[in-house]
Each structure stands twice: as structure tokens, then as C-alpha cells.
Amino acid sequence: MKTLAGKLSEDDKGKLNSAVDAALSWLDTHQGATKEEYEAEKKKLENIAMPIMSKLAGQAGPGTGGPFPGAGAGGPFPGAGGPNSPPGYGGGPTVDEVD
Secondary structure, eight states, X not given: OOOHHHHSOHHXXXXXXXXXXXXXXXXXXXXTOOHHHHHHHHHHHHHHHHHHHHHHHHHHOTTTXXXXXXXXXXXTSTTSOOTTSOTTOSXXXXXXXXX
16 A cells, blocks of 8 residues: 555655645744734645645545545544444434434
């Protein structure tokens, strides 16, 4: 199984590393920043990272969970009813069971 880093192009790795380094540097030098300033910096990082992560998820194909293990159909959440759910976990309680 390939690691997540192994699925990234060199260009995308460089973009992510630069963006994360810049965000960490900003955090180190702006500890007294306002909530709005933090959110603006978070948005900058997301604008770089999310397209790359979306591209990775698209490479994996539908229903495989993309680059995130256990996130296939139903997701990694117990009770979601996915193929990775333990026995006994399904659609959750029915209306009759709750009444």
C-alpha cells in the first residue's frame, strides 16, 4: 500500500510543505492574533491543501474512502453501516425500537 506522500506529485508536495511551513511560521510570530486573523490564515492554507486532497480522493475511485483509510462507503464511523463496520452495526435503531 502506498503512503499518502507517495501518491502526491513532487509539485503538490512542494506546495503543501511550503504552505504548512508558512502557516506554522505565521503562528509562531502571531500568537496574539485575533480570531479573524487566525481564520484568514487557516483559509489561506485550506485554499492550497483542499484542491490537492480532493485530487487524491479522486485518484482512489468511488467508495474506497480516497486517501483516508476506513473511510469507504459508510465512512470510518461506527454505526454508519459501511463495509468496515463491525458486526451488529448497521442502520441504527428503528422508530419502533425508540418508542
